[in-house]
Amino acid sequence: MTMTNSPPVIEVSPEATRPSEPAGLSGLVMTTDHRTVGRLFMATSLIFGVGVALVGVLIGLERSVSSGPADIFGGLNAYFTMWTLYRMAFVLLVVMPLLMGMAMLVVPRQVGAANLAFPRAALASYWSWLIGSVIVVSSVFAGGGWGALDGVTGSERDAMTLTVLGTGWVIVSLLAGAVNVATTVVSLRAVGMTLAKIPLFCWSMLVTATVWLFTLPIAVANLVIIYADLRGGPPGAFGAAEGPDIWLQLDWLVEQPAVFAMAVPVLGIVGEIVSAATKNPLSRYTVVLTLVGLFGLLAIGGWSQDYFTTPGDHRYRLVYVAAGIATALVVLAFYGAVADTLRRGFHNLIGVPSAALTGSVVALVLLGVGVGAGALRVISLTRDDTRWDEMTTFGLLERSTGIGVFNAVVVAALAGAAAGVWHWAPEILGRPLGENDGRRVAVVVLTAGLTLAGPDAVAGFFGAVDGPVPGGDTSGVLTTISMVGSIVLVLGLADAAAAAGRALRSGSAAGRAEPNLVRTGSGEPT
Amino acid sequence: MKTTNLPAPGLVRPRTLMVGSLFATAATVIAFCTLVAVYVQQRQHARSIGAEWFPAGTIEMGPPGMMMMTLVLSVVTAQWAVQATRAQDRPHGYIALATTLLFGTAVLVQFSFVYQSTGFEIGVGIASLLFYTVTGSFVVLLVVAMIFMVVTTVRSLVGPFESHRADAVQAAAFFWHGGVACYFLVWYVVFITK
16 A cells, blocks of 8 residues: 655755865865855965054054164055055954854855855855955055055055945955855754744844844945045045044944944853753853843944944944943853853863863953953943044044054954864864864963963053054063064964864874764754 | 755745845935034034024925935836736736836936036035035935846746745845935935925
């Protein structure tokens, strides 16, 4: 007898549904595999990371040992260009693509999808981002950048136009990637996996992508206006090449609160690692989801561009200060959830903590330094009208606490990404990474973060300023320590890359471990 | 007892393109809001110091209003294209698409007329710079929306019908509606309140 009353069960594994990929170089260009695209994003951003950190070392040298303005760079324009490149490239060429790559790799597997929502668009976003990044870097070294302080030639003006175009290109590419990740989380979740049950990293990436979608288009609009002006606008308007105006319209992207958007995925990574290490679900998971969402909400930063703000606008000032304090409180509450989870699962933490857990703690410490310094910075602004006007009117002469916050947050993001790589190494690299290597990288990155960000954050409260203008820098012990931090950061990034290289060369699949991919809100691996 | 290996039931395809289009439209609208906000802020600043933004009478009300009406009609025809695709009604689908594109082209032509009639030079002042930046960005947006509409509608109407292709047309229509919302902003801020 033939029975047809029950539907046949056909199990389709993600591996089986993947189309066969071309091998070799053509595989990199034609692939639609989310893992390959994610790895491309991560590897390329790591290379850019080493380069940007080296630029940071040069800036540190300039600030600490230079006897005159811009000695090491050979001119004020070159110093200003590198000063701005360090900030912009750290965000757009290093941290954002690094986290994007990790999300493209991990998110589809966590939500139970075979691939990203738009695999070809993911590949296009990578190549587009890479081309845009090359345009930005090459145009900067051709005399371009985001403005100049000491006059420009015609060719330098053209190079600046190219830098602005490249910046917009990079941002649009990242936006395409963000749309892809967000759509994957929203549309391709397994049946029954509601948003309240998705893994914390997926949720944090959904929040991050949404924050970027609310923030980066504002920067694109700024760039469109600047580009139109550079190509034919009236002299002295938005695209004034002879001055800092171009940079001052874009610097909000690398300042508080927009810079905190880079740290949202850190909360997701840390939450998952702590949950896995303690073999316990995170305490009050819904509350944790809300905290991550709130942190993202407070990191939406387009409104804070002071270039268009009237000096002395107290409403703007009130919101700015409130957002800074609220951000610190949200991170503090997240600390509480993590601490409670660690307390409940303490008996499962046997022996030396894993590399991923060590990296998570490092990321949390650095994030705490960043948001804490940020909160103190905005509180100090309420007590001193002069400093507020100084910040809104003379954007290039800000107190050095601002760069301290920036460095703490980006290094926290790097530490979080490193912890994620160690945690998901079997998925990301195909094999586990060395635990000792991971702990060493975590300690080096912690040292780098504290020495890089700490001195500037503290010195700013005692009047030190940070700016690429004559008299804008404060030389001394603290800036020397900060420069040492830049060197340690380069070493940390190189060490992480070397550890990955060693693991890949070791080749054996004997050490393969089960990837810690899916841990739902209930804490049960699925 | 023996079971027959029947083919698996069709997957309920998630509306990925619709969700992606939603995100992309949101990003586009935010970018437009920023452009318009800068325009308003600069106009306010110019007026606060007693400067003239545009010389009186240089911007006529007629053509921009006609563009608004044209785009409102295109919203209806875009939805008509969605409905026809869902019903796999090829003749109506093509007519709806052609009408939508005709309206889009008409708006482009009207913009060309507006640019000629105003005769602003982009390098003269901030007002003309922002005028061309805001309206020019909308022209680019409209062209992108038209391409999106053509690709998705033609792909859905040519060949065998699949349900997700109707979703694709709806996604394109959603992006189109977002574009019309952007023009509403431009129309009110740039042309009405001048």
